[in-house]
Every structure is written in structure tokens, then in C-alpha cells.
Amino acid sequence: MLEQLLIFTRGGLILWSCKELGNALKGSPIDTLIRSCLLEERSGAASYNYDAPGASYSLKWIFHNDLGLVFVAVYQRILHLLYVEDLLAAVKREFSQVYDPSRMVYRDFDEVFKQLKIEAEARAEDLKKSNPVVVNGNRKSQVTWKGDGSEGKKNGAGGGGGGGLKNDGDGKNGIKSESDRFVVANGNSANGNNNNGSNLKSNGGNVSVNDKDNDSLNNGAFDVNRLQKKVRNKGGNGKKTDSVVSKAEPKKLVKKNRVWDEKPKETKLDFTDKVDVDRDADLDRKVDYLAKEQGESMMDKDEILSSDSEDEEEDGDDAGKNSNKPDAKKKGWFSSMFQSIAGKANLEKSDLEPALKALKDRLMTKNVAEEIAEKLCESVAASLEGKKLASFTRISSTVHTAMEEALVRILTPRRSIDILRDVHAAKEQRKPYVVVFVGVNGVGKSTNLAKVAYWLQQHNVNVMMAACDTFRSGAVEQLRTHARRLQIPIFEKGYEKDPAIVAKEAIQEASRNGSDVVLVDTAGRMQDNEPLMRALSKLIYLNNPDLVLFVGEALVGNDAVDQLSKFNQKLADLASSPTPRLIDGILLTKFDTIDDKVGAALSMVYISGAPVMFVGCGQSYTDLKKLNVKSIVKTLLK
Amino acid sequence: MQELDQWKEQISHLLNVANDHIREIPTDQLYAAAAIAVFTTLLLLLLRFFKRSKPNTIVLTGLSGSGKTVLFYQLRDGSTHQGTVTSMEPNEDTFILHGETTKKGKIKPVHIVDVPGHSRLRPKLDEYLPQAAGTVFVVDALDFLPNCRAASEYLYDLLTKGSVVRKKIPLLILCNKTDKVTAHTKEFICRQLEKEIDKLRVSRSAVSDADVTNEFTLGVPGEPFSFKQCSNTVITADASGLTGEISQLEEFIRQHVKP
Ligand SMILES: Nc1nc2c(ncn2[C@@H]2O[C@H](COP(=O)(O)OP(=O)(O)OP(=O)(O)O)[C@@H](O)[C@H]2O)c(=O)[nH]1
Ligand SMILES: [Mg+2]
Numbered sequence: 001m002l003e004q005l006l007i008f009t010r011g012g013l014i015l016w017s018c019k020e021l022g023n024a025l026k027g028s029p030i031d032t033l034i035r036s037c038l039l040e041e042r043s044g045a046a047s048y049n050y051d052a053p054g055a056s057y058s059l060k061w062i063f064h065n066d067l068g069l070v071f072v073a074v075y076q077r078i079l080h081l082l083y084v085e086d087l088l089a090a091v092k093r094e095f096s097q098v099y100d101p102s103r104m105v106y107r108d109f110d111e112v113f114k115q116l117k118i119e120a121e122a123r124a125e126d127l128k129k130s131n132p133v134v135v136n137g138n139r140k141s142q143v144t145w146k147g148d149g150s151e152g153k154k155n156g157a158g159g160g161g162g163g164g165l166k167n168d169g170d171g172k173n174g175i176k177s178e179s180d181r182f183v184v185a186n187g188n189s190a191n192g193n194n195n196n197g198s199n200l201k202s203n204g205g206n207v208s209v210n211d212k213d214n215d216s217l218n219n220g221a222f223d224v225n226r227l228q229k230k231v232r233n234k235g236g237n238g239k240k241t242d243s244v245v246s247k248a249e250p251k252k253l254v255k256k257n258r259v260w261d262e263k264p265k266e267t268k269l270d271f272t273d274k275v276d277v278d279r280d281a282d283l284d285r286k287v288d289y290l291a292k293e294q295g296e297s298m299m300d301k302d303e304i305l306s307s308d309s310e311d312e313e314e315d316g317d318d319a320g321k322n323s324n325k326p327d328a329k330k331k332g333w334f335s336s337m338f339q340s341i342a343g344k345a346n347l348e349k350s351d352l353e354p355a356l357k358a359l360k361d362r363l364m365t366k367n368v369a370e371e372i373a374e375k376l377c378e379s380v381a382a383s384l385e386g387k388k389l390a391s392f393t394r395i396s397s398t399v400h401t402a403m404e405e406a407l408v409r410i411l412t413p414r415r416s417i418d419i420l421r422d423v424h425a426a427k428e429q430r431k432p433y434v435v436v437f438v439g440v441n442g443v444g445k446s447t448n449l450a451k452v453a454y455w456l457q458q459h460n461v462n463v464m465m466a467a468c469d470t471f472r473s474g475a476v477e478q479l480r481t482h483a484r485r486l487q488i489p490i491f492e493k494g495y496e497k498d499p500a501i502v503a504k505e506a507i508q509e510a511s512r513n514g515s516d517v518v519l520v521d522t523a524g525r526m527q528d529n530e531p532l533m534r535a536l537s538k539l540i541y542l543n544n545p546d547l548v549l550f551v552g553e554a555l556v557g558n559d560a561v562d563q564l565s566k567f568n569q570k571l572a573d574l575a576s577s578p579t580p581r582l583i584d585g586i587l588l589t590k591f592d593t594i595d596d597k598v599g600a601a602l603s604m605v606y607i608s609g610a611p612v613m614f615v616g617c618g619q620s621y622t623d624l625k626k627l628n629v630k631s632i633v634k635t636l637l638k
Numbered sequence: 639m640q641e642l643d644q645w646k647e648q649i650s651h652l653l654n655v656a657n658d659h660i661r662e663i664p665t666d667q668l669y670a671a672a673a674i675a676v677f678t679t680l681l682l683l684l685l686r687f688f689k690r691s692k693p694n695t696i697v698l699t700g701l702s703g704s705g706k707t708v709l710f711y712q713l714r715d716g717s718t719h720q721g722t723v724t725s726m727e728p729n730e731d732t733f734i735l736h737g738e739t740t741k742k743g744k745i746k747p748v749h750i751v752d753v754p755g756h757s758r759l760r761p762k763l764d765e766y767l768p769q770a771a772g773t774v775f776v777v778d779a780l781d782f783l784p785n786c787r788a789a790s791e792y793l794y795d796l797l798t799k800g801s802v803v804r805k806k807i808p809l810l811i812l813c814n815k816t817d818k819v820t821a822h823t824k825e826f827i828c829r830q831l832e833k834e835i836d837k838l839r840v841s842r843s844a845v846s847d848a849d850v851t852n853e854f855t856l857g858v859p860g861e862p863f864s865f866k867q868c869s870n871t872v873i874t875a876d877a878s879g880l881t882g883e884i885s886q887l888e889e890f891i892r893q894h895v896k897p
Contacts, residue, residue, distance in 0.1 A: 012725030420841035
């Protein structure tokens with residue numbers, strides 16, 4: 001049952017809501033959706049899950065960017081309503097015809113909606129009857145590939161015909177628990193594939209037929225290529241995760257597609273396949289992360305995974321492409337000149353694609369993790385699609401501006417990053433303020449802990465250090481050196497003890513001797529190291545610190561995503577309490593060594609939702625700064 | 639290089655032709671044309687100048703959920719329509735206040751901007767403040783205590799913005815949702831905000847060692863902070879957006895954007 005369908009302006013005024021459905025929603029799913037998904041540059045996702053006491057909703061949305069309207073449907077998650085997207089698209093179509101900015105009441109839309117709903121339900125019913133998988137295919141291809149409903153349907157129907165038998169009807173069940181967890185971790189939606197073997201078949205079949213459909217629809221080689229890669233990656237992926245699946249199957253698919261695409265280069269085929277296997281570890285990590293954290297879309301995953309090989313391929317048949325490139329460019333210049341004067345009707349995805357691609361590349365040269373760049377571009381595309389281009393502006397500059405705004409939004413901290421204020425508040429309650437420094441090995445945790453200690457000391461705060469790195473030899477001595485130089489008391493218990501206990505004792509000691517702040521140094525650990533992560537989780541659970549500060553190198557590129565997301569994930573998984581503590585803030589180190597490659601800041605903030613609280617930018621104790629959002633954004637887009 | 643030369647030749651040729659044409663036109667006509675051109679540019683400049691010198695923008699700010707959008711539509715249409723959700727974009731419009739539509743005579747319209755309170759969207763504020771004749775900081779009087787610190791921080795940032803301090807933009811702290819009996823009084827809210835800002839003063843001035851986001855400091859050193867110490871006037875008022883009791887807000891607007 002559809003719980004509610006709402007039409008509102010981007011300004012926040014509700015224009016129409018379904019009175020007939022009328023039952024009051026529990027909690028505030030719409031506001032939460034806007035705050036933690038649409039405003040977090042995650043609107044490229046397919047759906048959003050909202051849990052309130054006594055209700056678990058799924059929300060789907062669609063924008064009309066030119067009119068500045070948002071259409072949101074809310075339904076019970078367990079129901080897997082299949083017609084929601086279809087219905088939303090229909091409502092958008094009909095409503096935009098009657099919309100008038102000066103009109104606020106649309107009671108006459110009730111009737112129209114009733115009709116649309118009946119139609120959509122009937123369509124879904126029809127599809128389901130003819131072939132259950134068809135509906136699923138339709139759904140999927142709409143989410144992942146097509147903005148256009150009719151085209152998606154065609155693909156879906158084809159997919160059903162060629163598709164496998166094993167599909168769990170939705171493809172969502174498998175990661176149910178994980179998607180739930182994700183909601184906790186990141187507040188994002190989860191609706192995607194379960195990367196297990198059984199889905200592989202139907203997806204594979206679906207995609208391969210899609211290819212043909214696309215071809216007949218004259219959809220260009222770009223999509224086809226990507227879809228192929230989708231198949232191939234699925235193959236590699238399936239092999240890894242589920243050994244029951246025969247290896248022959250994906251390979252066969254790949255080959256078939258290859259031939260069909262008229263590039264039957266056997267050697268290359270082998271090459272890419274091998275790469276997949278070679279990178280298995282890496283892939284697996286990424287896949288893992290994606291499936292768990294961004295359950296949202298299989299498209300993302302495939303695209304991201306594929307793009308490496310895509311590049312390789314492009315190198316390969318450069319010659320073929322080059323011949324028609326200059327031509328296209330010339331035409332592009334001319335028409336863009338014309339468009340810029342006339343003002344273009346409505347922006348379409350294809351218009352945006354070149355500009356977005358360029359922007360994505362630029363972000364990546366600044367060391368932004370690839371999938372983050374991709375997600376951002378999608379979100380920007382979602383916010384621009386269908387918009388009117390103003391006269392005398394070029395698409396590229398419009399896209400540029402939209403991206404700039406998006407970046408400023410992301411980097412602007414969601415919560416206050418005024419630690420001193422928090423310290424004073426804790427002081428009033430006569431409690432020491434506890435900061436736990438976490439991170440992977442060798443990022444400069446202890447050094448930057450000392451810098452923070454120095455900074456706090458400068459502002460008349462009594463600091464105490466706690467040496468809880470009982471794992472790496474020499475760690476305690478290193479901290480002791482800093483403590484001596486800064487003349488700060490240090491709490492240490494050698495190397496034998498459980499770090500969680502050491503921290504606890506340190507905090508007790510701090511409340512005894514009246515220290516305001518306890519800075520807890522922990523052992524550096526790789527995000528995959530289960531025992532160490534468990535120890536960290538315990539430390540955090542036992543001591544309930546006021547701030548969990550993730551220390552990360554500004555040098556990292558794609559790895560930033562993995563580190564942070566895994567840290568968060570592990571903290572959530574291994575926590576013994578139902579409301580786990582996650583990372584609250586980020587300290588970026590070695591910022592002085594990266595020149596203009598400031599992308600790690602963006603990647604980390606995007607993936608964790610936590611703000612950058614400090615930036616370490618040198619060797620001395622004074623080299624601690626706050627992040628300057630404006631200059632970072634400028635650098636990113638330069 | 640050759641192309642360039644060709645271009646040059648063409649241009650000089652065209653210039654010659656134009657010159658000839660101008661010679662053919664009687665001189666008095668030419669003067670008239672020139673005079674008109676000068677006059678229009680002057681007029682345009684003057685218009686712009688006037689627009690600049692008398693800003694008619696009122697900016698509504700405050701935390702998310704404080705009721706800005708409801709107030710915006712109350713001011714414009716005298717109705718909350720079917721309710722609101724969290725804003726993703728500012729609402730702005732130039733209109734004659736709904737409460738004044740029945741009045742006779744010519745009334746100057748007001749430009750009202752409702753800037754979303756979501757922290758990610760706050761940078762938008764900087765776009766509107768430079769043209770503001772006044773700002774309204776809306777506070778949720780119902781749910782005040784849990785949001786007190788967040789509200790104070792936002793207010794602190796607002797009061798220390800260069801554009802506000804330099805132009806002495808007047809500020810109205812509007813305690814909204816007073817239709818409910820559990821709403822806090824404006825005196826209480828004002829006191830709480832002052833207390834909180836006083837603490838922020840200490841910690842913020844410390845943070846700015848590392849960065850310079852706040853361009854100005856607040857209040858008098860050594861004295862507890864009070865809104866009276868601000869260089870711009872800060873006053874408080876009550877309102878209820880839901881029931882339409884917004885007379886004090888309208889009064890503030892008309893005080894700073896003369897009808
Ligand atoms: N009781 C009561 N509720 C109000 C009043 N004004 C607004 N509200 C409620 O407060 C909620 C938020 O109002 P909005 O106007 O959307 O809040 P906003 O300040 O625009 O929030 P953002 O757009 O997120 O910045 C709505 O549910 C309103 O119904 C009021 O005067 N009294
Ligand atoms: Mg609003």
C-alpha cells in the first residue's frame with residue numbers, strides 16, 4: 001500500500017498531498033529524506049529507507065528541475081511496491097502540465113491522481129502476470145540505466161525473456177540486513193543487488209538482451225560498452241563470492257557480447273578477465289564496501305569497477321574513435337555557440353554528460369576517489385536534468401556552478417566543530433572531555449595528537465595524554481617524548497594491558513587530578529584487521545568518548561573511501577551496543593605535502609558524513625589548522 | 639598571420655564605409671542620437687544607484703524547523719497552505735505584505751528571502767546579506783532548549799559576519815510557535831542565547847587562531863555578553879507562523895523597508 005505521495009517545491013511548500021491516502025506518517029520520513037539524503041548529494045540513489053518506531057518506510061523520489069518540484073512517494077518497505085516509479089513518473093508528467101507557480105492549491109489533481117494510480121497498478125499487475133521477472137527487469141533497468149520509462153520497459157521485457165529463472169523477485173532481500181546497517185552508518189538508502197551467484201544469472205541474461213535492445217534503439221556504443229562490462233564484472237565478482245556458480249557461464253556471456261560488438265579480440269578479452277582475477281582482492285574489497293554501504297545501485301558498482309578496463313579499452317581502439325572525434329567537436333562548438341545565445345529548451349542527460357565527464361576527471365586528478373566523483377556527478381546531473389539553460393550560459397559553466405554549490409554543501413560541517421566549546425561544556429559537568437584518535441598505521445596519529453594537545457594547552461585547557469597503543473613497540477615512548485616536551489601529564493601502563501582498560505583508568509585518573517581533556521592514542525590498524533578493530537570497538541564502547549577522531553593522510557586517493565567506510569562499518573558491526581558510536585570527526589595529516597591534490601578531504605567527508613576538524617600541515621606543534629572550505633572547493637575545481 | 643592581416647584589412651575597410659555613412663547624416667541628428675545615448679546610460683546608472691542605496695530585502699534565517707517557510711507564506715499569502723517540509727532552496731519573492739493588501743495608496747513592495755536552516759545550505763546566506771535591510775533570526779520557542787546551542791552558534795556566526803557588522807544590519811530575534819502554551823518566553827530565550835554566546839566568544843576567538851572565519855569579535859571584553867553591546871540593533875519579538883500572529887514581524891519589516 002502506498003502510504004503517501006507528496007508534491008512540494010524545492011523551497012519546501014507542499015503543493016499537493018494525497019488526502020485519500022491521508023493516514024498520518026509515523027515520524028518525519030520526508031524531512032529526514034531531505035536532510036540526510038537529498039541535501040547530502042545522494043539524490044542519485046534509487047530509494048531511501050526510513051525507520052521509525054512502528055514503521056519502516058521506503059521512499060522514492062523524482063525531481064522536476066525546471067519547475068523546481070519534488071515528488072516523493074512513501075510506502076511500507078516490506079511491500080516492495082512495483083509500480084511506484086512508474087506512478088511517480090506519471091504524476092510528474094501530469095502535474096507539470098497543471099502547475100502554475102502562482103497557484104498553491106491543486107485539489108482538482110485528486111481525481112487525476114486516482115486515475116493514474118489505478119493505471120499504474122494495472123500496468124504492474126499485467127507485467128507481473130505475464131512474467132514475474134519482467135517486472136523486476138523493468139524496475140532494475142529503470143533505476144540503473146534509463147531515465148526514460150518506456151525505454152526501460154522495453155529493456156525489461158527483453159530481459160525477462162532472456163533472463164534466468166532464479167531471481168528472488170526483487171534482488172533486495174539478500175542484503176536486507178546490510179542495507180539496514182547502512183542506514184545506521186550513513187543515513188543513506190540501500191536498494192541494490194546482492195552480489196551472489198544466483199542473481200548473477202538473471203542479471204547477466206537481462207543485460208545481454210538489453211544490449212540488443214539498445215542497439216535497435218540506436219542508443220550508442222557508450223552504454224553498450226558499459227553494459228558489457230557489467231556482465232564481465234559480474235562474472236569476476238560471482239566467481240569470487242560464490243564458487244558454486246560455474247565459471248563457464250559468465251565467460252560465455254562475455255564472449256557472446258564481444259562477438260556481437262564486432263571487436264573479437266581474444267587476447268584482450270583474456271587480458272581483462274585476468275585483470276579481474278588479479279585484482280580480486282581489491283575488487284572484493286570495493287564490492288564489499290559498495291554492497292554494504294551504498295546498497296543503492298548496482299550500476300555504480302559496475303561502472304566504477306569497469307572504468308579501469310574501460311580506459312584500457314579506449315587506449316586500444318583510439319584509432320577508430322579518433323577519426324570521427326574532430327568532427328563531433330566542431331559540430332559541438334557550433335551548436336553550443338548557438339545554444340548559448342538562444343538558451344536551450346531543457347537540459348537532457350546527454351547534454352550534461354560531456355561536461356560532467358570532464359568535471360569528474362578534474363576531480364579525479366585532484367585525488368578525489370573515483371566513486372565519490374562518480375556519485376557527485378550523478379547527483380549534480382539529477383539536479384540539473386530537465387532544467388532550462390539560461391541565455392548566454394554554456395552547459396559546462398552551469399554544470400560547474402552546480403558542482404561548486406554541491407561541494408560547498410558537502411564540506412560545510414553538519415555539526416559544530418568547535419571543540420573548545422564542547423570542552424567547556426564538559427568542564428561544567430565536571431567530566432573530562434575524551435578524544436580517541438583512530439586511524440591506520442603511520443598516518444601520524446601520535447604527532448597530531450601532540451599538536452592538538454599543544455593547541456588545547458594554548459587555550460588554558462588542562463590536557464592529559466593516554467598511551468593506549470599497547471600494540472606497537474616504541475609507541476608509548478614516542479608519546480612520552482611529546483608529553484615531556486609539552487610538559488603534559490601522560491598516563492601509561494606499558495604494553496601488556498588491554499587498551500580499553502588503560503583508557504578507562506586514564507579517564508578515572510583525569511577526573512581525579514582535574515584534567516579537562518584526555519587525548520587517547522590508539523594503535524594504528526588496518527581496516528581489515530578484525531581482532532584489532534574489535535579491540536578498538538571495545539575501547540570506544542567501554543569509554544564512550546566525546547569525540548572519535550579519525551586520523552587520515554591527505555595523500556590517500558581511492559583508499560580513503562575504503563579506510564573510512566570500513567572503519568565505520570567495523571565499529572558498527574563489532575559494537576556490542578545497539579547504537580554504535582561511529583567516527584565523529586576527521587583529522588587530515590600531511591596536508592602540506594599534497595600541493596593541489598586535496599581530494600582526500602572531499603572523499604572522507606562525503607563517505608563518513610563527518611567534518612574535517614583539523615588539518616595537520618607541518619612538522620612543528622603549531623602546524624594545525626582548520627579546513628578552509630572555500631579554498632578547498634576552489635582548488636578542487638581549478 | 640596572413641589571416642590576421644586579412645582581418646585587419648577588412649576591418650579598416652568597414653570602418654571607412656561606416657565613416658562615409660556617418661558623414662552623410664546631418665550633424666544635428668547625430669548630436670541628438672549621442673544625447674539620447676548618454677541620457678539613457680545615465681538613467682540606468684541612476685536607477686541602479688537608487689536600488690543600491692535603498693535595500694528592500696529582509697532575510698529570514700534560523701535553524702531548520704524553526705518555521706521560516708511558514709512565516710514566509712504567512713507574510714505573502716496570509717496562509718500556510720498545506721504545510722511545509724524542509725527547504726532545499728531559498729524562497730524569495732518581492733511582494734506587498736498580505737496584511738497591507740487592503741490598505742489604500744501606493745505601497746512599496748518588500749523583497750523577502752527565506753534561507754533554509756540546514757547547515758549545508760547556510761553558505762547561501764552570504765549571497766543575500768549584503769543587500770539586506772534587516773535580518774530576522776527565527777527561533778523555535780517550543781523546542782528551544784535542545785536546540786539552544788545550535789541556535790546560538792548560528793546566531794553568533796550571523797552577528798560576526800562582516801556584512802552584518804559593517805553595515806549595521808538590524809536584527810530581529812523572533813520567537814516563533816508561541817501559539818502553544820509550552821513555548822518559552824522571549825525574555826528567557828534571549829537570556830539563554832546571550833549566555834551561550836558569551837561562552838562561544840571565548841572558544842571561537844581561540845579557534846580563529848587557526849583560521850579566520852569570523853571576521854569580527856562580539857561584545858566588550860571582560861563583560862558578560864548582552865545583545866546591547868552589538869553595533870547593530872538587536873530586538874526580540876514573538877510570533878506564531880501557524881496561526882498568523884505576525885504583527886510584530888510586519889512592524890519590524892515596515893520599520894526598515896519604508897512603505
Ligand atoms: N505550533 C507551531 N508550529 C509551527 C509554527 N510555525 C511553524 N511550525 C511548524 O514547524 C515546522 C517547520 O516549519 P518550516 O517553516 O518548514 O521550517 P523552516 O524554518 O522553513 O525549516 P527549513 O526550511 O528546514 O530551514 C512545520 O511543521 C510547521 O508546521 C508555529 O507558529 N506554531
Ligand atoms: Mg523552509
